Amino acid sequence: MVTIQPFSIPDELAGYLYVTFFLANIPLGGILARIFFLVPKKTMGTLVMIECRELSKSYLIEKKSVFAVNNINLSINKGEFVVILGHSGSGKTTLLSLIGGLTSPDRGQVLVAGEENWQLSDNALSTMRNSRIGFIFQFASLIPTLTVMENILLPLTFSRNPAGSREMARDILSEVGLADRENAFPSQLSGGQQRRVAIARSFINRPDIILADEPTGDLDEETERDILELFRQYNANGTTFVVVTHNSNLAATQKNARVFSMRQGVLSAHTI
Amino acid sequence: MIPKNIEKQLNILDYALSSLWRRRLKSLSVLLVFAAVIFLLASFQMVTQALTAKAKQLLVHTPEITLQQMSAGRQEAIALTYSHQLAEIFGIRKVVPRIWGYYFDEVRLANYTIIGMDLSEIPGNALLDTTLLSGTMPEKAEQGKVVVGQSITKSLELGGRLTFSLFRPDLSLKSFEISGEFAPDTDILSHDLIVMNLADARDLFSIPTGLATDLCVYVTNPQEIETIAKKISAALPGVRVLTRPQIQKTYQVVFGWRSGFGSICLLAALAAFAILAWDKASGLSPEEKREIAILKVLGWETGDILAVRFWESVSVSGLACLVGITAAYIHVVYFAASLFRPVLMGWSVLRPELQLLPRLAAGDILLILAFTVIPYLAATVIPAWRNATVPADAALGG
Structure with missing residues (x-):
């Protein structure tokens, strides 16, 4: 019995598109691709969701410059699930901050959906973060004076459909198992519950990319399984994930996850 | 939308x-x-x-120029005979003598301000004349009639009475009858004020005839106040000349x-x-x-x-x-x-x-x-x- 996958394409066409999009990401190649392959500009570059080019970032520690991220080249396609493993201080969080446009690189470029982060104005960068990226931080980054519902709705403060936003937030709260806690304050929740609220908030604006820093750190086994299943569903629907963790089992829970190791700011393909 | x-x-x-x-x-x-x-x-x-x-x-009602006799840097009674010299200065409309003093009520430990003046002499009768709550200002011939500020009747504890007495310097009593009361909106100036005619004030303070505490000078053209004041200063060297703008400024x-x-x-x-x-x-x-x-x-x-x-x-x-x-x-x-x-x-x-x-x-x-x-x-x-x-x-x- 032949099973046809949704959106499956013949290998020949895949090869053709690969070349096209590869060229599209090289300035001259992009022009050539548009001329010879008649690829509309709008669709160009959408396959590669995140691209880091010779990315470096260092910090001064005791008057010594230490590389947190050292000359990283990384290309992540739309819908990929990327896991970056590494010990504390290996530079994983800095890499996420660079990708998310939270900090500027010393050298190199970060392109998100074809646009270079640090070529954007501060406002455009904020808009990009708001519309394209969902952040899950290592520490639950909730505003303590807001309720669970208000925290989740923060990215949608300027939404034109507040009523719809609330319904959407309730759906996501159900997905993370906190349907009955929407009016609770963060101080009334456990560390794991706070983490789940932060995860729910990262999904509220239906982002293209989820950047997650130790997303399962505070969770018990059962909740961790549920959350990773949720990640898998969102990933299956096309959301790109970049997850940094020291939990080497996390990658195994996701379909076709690409796994990297990071050590002293250097990224390398992970080998078991 | x-x-x-x-x-x-x-x-x-x-x-x-x-x-x-x-x-x-x-x-x-x-x-x-x-x-x-x-x-x-x-x-x-x-x-x-x-x-x-x-x-x-309220200071609109003050005289345009006030003259006070100075001696050793202190004020003393001024001679009414200066009026003759002032009459020669062009632009002066009227010179009215005034007795302005303070009466200390030892019983009630209160100070009253006394103004003795023949108000009918003032051009336009301008001494707070529009601001009486009741009664009339004392006329020149009306001996013992006074107009008082709001606080005076309370301080003297008159009740419904209209008469009261004050001590002369020799401790003999002089009687007065209230003929009017200043309006409350003049309180800032009139609250402790007793206005009487010149003769009564002279009698109360035992000031000799021919003297007053100051002379009020009214001019024909208010624009000329400063010029006339300078002329008076030149004519009467020992006299302090105060103009209305100066008092307002003070x-x-x-x-x-x-x-x-x-x-x-x-x-x-x-x-x-x-x-x-x-x-x-x-x-x-x-x-x-x-x-x-x-x-x-x-x-x-x-x-x-x-x-x-x-x-x-x-x-x-x-x-x-x-x-x-x-x-x-x-x-x-x-x-x-x-x-x-x-x-x-x-x-x-x-x-x-x-x-x-x-x-x-x-x-x-x-x-x-x-x-x-x-x-x-x-x-x-x-x-x-x-x-x-x-x-x-x-x-x-x-």
């Missing part, structure tokens, strides 16, 4: 108000301190303006000095508040810094974060202004500025019961805003701006 920009600002305002509500204890304490400072400042400004305006309005200086004194005290309070506000606002708490960082990470623009702070500050300071100015108005109108009366109205035993009409011009409101709202806005928005422009990961500690 609301324009997108206005809708965004409304959302930000909504967030700012709910943020204030979340920190209601802190917001309320800032609001109360802020309102108290504005209340003091506005009260002071209102009462100073009201008193100055009132004094200015009153303004007195009120100005008192209000300046009060303002300095208030400015000190204001400075303390500004330092407190700056300290509170500039040293954003770690929670506040974290909140700003989280908002940035979630895609809020720097301008949105500043707008939240701006609306928070505008709400607090606007409400504080409203509360402070309203409380100041009530304080001045209904409580007769009881907090500032001793400073602004002197320490007289007979205190005038003034009904002040507060005056607060647009310039005064702008002054209050400049000293309160603008520093507060700066003290709250600038630190937020500094925080909102640093990379968000630094504030998150990532």
